[in-house]
Amino acid sequence: MLAATETYAIEDFDDTPVSSDEALFPDLDPGYYDTLTGRWHKPTSPTEERVYKTVCHERILKYFTTGLSDLELEFHPNGDLWSFLVVEKPQLTTRVEWAVQIAEGLAQLHSNSIVWSDAHFRNVLVTQDLNIVLCDFAFSVFNPQIYHDFTTAPPPIFIAPWGYFGLPPTYVDIFGFGVMLFALLANRFPWTDDLLPNMDAQTEAMAKHGRREFDTLEAFPDLNAHFGEVVTKCFQATYLTGTELLHDLKCARDGWLQSQGPN
Template structure:
């Protein structure tokens, strides 16, 4: 059973309600990181993290959804074999890697960095550029400017692979930007 979320997805909600959401953006940043930390703790890789993958509920909480590209580790308790996460993120959220390999927590964290950028900047990384060009930027370690963004420090570290877990990212966000 799917629950209806009256405010739609986070990307459109932010676009519609403008920059007056400064305090709320910080709350959502924390919630989206916590959501990814929870699914990772349960052996799930989402594999398509973008701002429009979070719904906004009646209390304006961000709820992670759309797991159709996800994969998961084997679960003996539920007698489930492992399932590879082979979904490919959009170019602006895609960590350059062999697309034939299973997605990882690290590729999810890279995409989460792009989602944090999108949340605060109001657009995807390298908005307006062609997909292959975006991939080239990321492959050579060229990222959008983040110094003026509240979440810029943690966003850049996501793109550079400096967090092992979403929980590490959360702790760094608590220290650096008061999440």
């Protein structure tokens, strides 16, 4: 199913511990599945509708039409990537390919002057043929200015640190992608032990990111040799667009696959 996503106002963070998946990802009225049409119906957002009409790409959730009060979208019963990773535990080669596919979607958004501004695993869906599409663009921004003030944020572990002033606003997407890339490679989030960190663990990781302390792939020498620089450049906001990121990531993937030898 198309899972609920959590988006925060910047001032919303507190120290309340959260441990369960239900508490970490509360229901925010993501919409409903129409059994007659086989489509997902989501409450209309003018911004989200505009994104879907602007970007038609295999890595972006398919949009059909807008009804009286909702958007009609393609339904993917495999659900969101966060849940899929935890439950299905896909192989590393699959996770690497998904990272590339997420970057492909991000590159499409940025090439259309769109900042996703809500880049996290709950907003990535797994298709029936086990590919990836990006979704949930209600908080996306078209052509933001350099000093755009983002008033919402993804879950804490994905939030870009303060202080990247003067950079194109795409840095919020690049950093969020870096967290996803790290998690896909290491099978855990930065500065945490697994893929289901509670709110305390997420806010602690966010605080380290704010101090410019970034986790590394050094515990995985082979992965670090190929992907370590890409992860670091995401965390340090060296990439300015998803296109730059995608180029380096594909090179890293190809080098890593070659190092693995024939299947």
